[in-house]
Amino acid sequence: MENNEYNVIEKEQRDTYDKFFGGRGNNIFSESGFDEMQKARNYEIGFRIFRVFFWAVYFMATAVMAAAIAVKSTLVLVIGSAFMAVCDLFYLLYAAKVSSLGVMNLDFAKRMSQKSILIVYIFVGVVWIMNLFLGSATAAAAIMMILLSILYIGLYICAKRNMKVLEKMLKDDSDSGEK
Amino acid sequence: MSREVGFRLFRTFFWIIYLFSAFMLMAAAALESVPFTAISAGLMALCTVFxxxxxxxxxxxxxxNRKFAESMSKKYVMFFGIFMLVVWLFKFLVKKGTNFEVVAIWANIAVMYIGNYFCSKRNMKVLEKMLKDDSGEE
Known part of the structure; x- marks a missing residue:
């Protein structure tokens, strides 16, 4: 088959997710072969389910940490901590990605970008790290509070970035408007 | 834009939590802890529900996804899912020789397969109706 202007061979584009699962349409979340409308529907439905799923999982992670205290098992504590850390990691990944695009919820970003958030949660983190090492609190409680502090510090940084991206966008718009 | 970001993260998050819950279920069985088994099984069931x-x-x-819907709407998918579910429940309830966590994992997979079949069939029907409506308008 000749490759000329009348017979252009389209390069098959597969995203990382499809490559990982070994082909197009191998599982339910694959986007391959979708037109723009199908993608938009998937994103809308998937995003809304994601929010609820995330919080349900986060709540269960907290339940596992509580179970670790009740059962007094180091293994349960390690698993619960890893579980909660994964939730926090995805939360921060989402925050980082949306803030880099400047599409974080504006009210949330304004609240989270206040310096008091950073100061309070650095303080909370330091206090609970000290509690953990001094043994004056249960490990599960200390780990939960340390993870929460990391989460809020991360959110502060992401919210600040979001505000900067928005300022830059407004500045670029006003500069191009003047021209 | 945030929906696209959320969706892409969701699918990765979902699979990680699903695998994590299977691992937790195995850990719970090793510990022989009833509350931990209940939480792990509940988490896996939550993943399946979502x-x-x-x-x-x-x-x-x-x-x-069209290719997925076409492959999952075949009758043998439903029979396979029902067969797996029946076999594992039978082994657990009647023969009493199988661990709960093994049954829980296979039962979740079976339910997902059965759900995939029905949803894929509905998807094909909706697409047929949309095509019919489009050609009817012409």
């Missing part, structure tokens, strides 16, 4: 909710909502709009 999977099915997603499949049901997407298929009602006819927006299920």
């Amino acid at each position: 999977y099915l909710i997603y499949a049901a909502r997407i298929s009602s709009k006819g927006a299920l």
Whole structure:
């Protein structure tokens, strides 16, 4: 088959997710072969389910940490901590990605970008790290509070970035408007 | 834009939590801890429920991945899912020779397969109706 202007061979584009699962349409979340409308529907439905799923999982992670205290098992504590850390990691990944695009919820970003958030949660983190090492609190409680502090510090940084991206966008718009 | 970001993260998050819950279920069995087993099984069931909710909502709009829908709408998928479910429940309830966590994992997979079948069938019907409506308008 000749490759000329009348017979252009389209390069098959597969995203990382499809490559990982070994082909197009191998599982339910694959986007391959979708037109723009199908993608938009998937994103809308998937995003809304994601929010609820995330919080349900986060709540269960907290339940596992509580179970670790009740059962007094180091293994349960390690698993619960890893579980909660994964939730926090995805939360921060989402925050980082949306803030880099400047599409974080504006009210949330304004609240989270206040310096008091950073100061309070650095303080909370330091206090609970000290509690953990001094043994004056249960490990599960200390780990939960340390993870929460990391989460809020991360959110502060992401919210600040979001505000900067928005300022830059407004500045670029006003500069191009003047021209 | 945030929806696209959220969706892409969701699918990765979902699979990680699903695998994590299977691992937790195995750990719970090793520890022989009833509360931990209950939490792990509950988490896996939660993953399956959300999977099915997603499949049901997407298929009602006819927006299920076409290749996936075509492969999952075949009758043997349903028979396979029902067969797996019946076999593992039978082993657990009647023969009493199988651990709960093994049954829980296989039962979840079986339910997902059965759900995939019904959602894929609905997706194909919705697409047929959309095509029929489009050609009817012409």
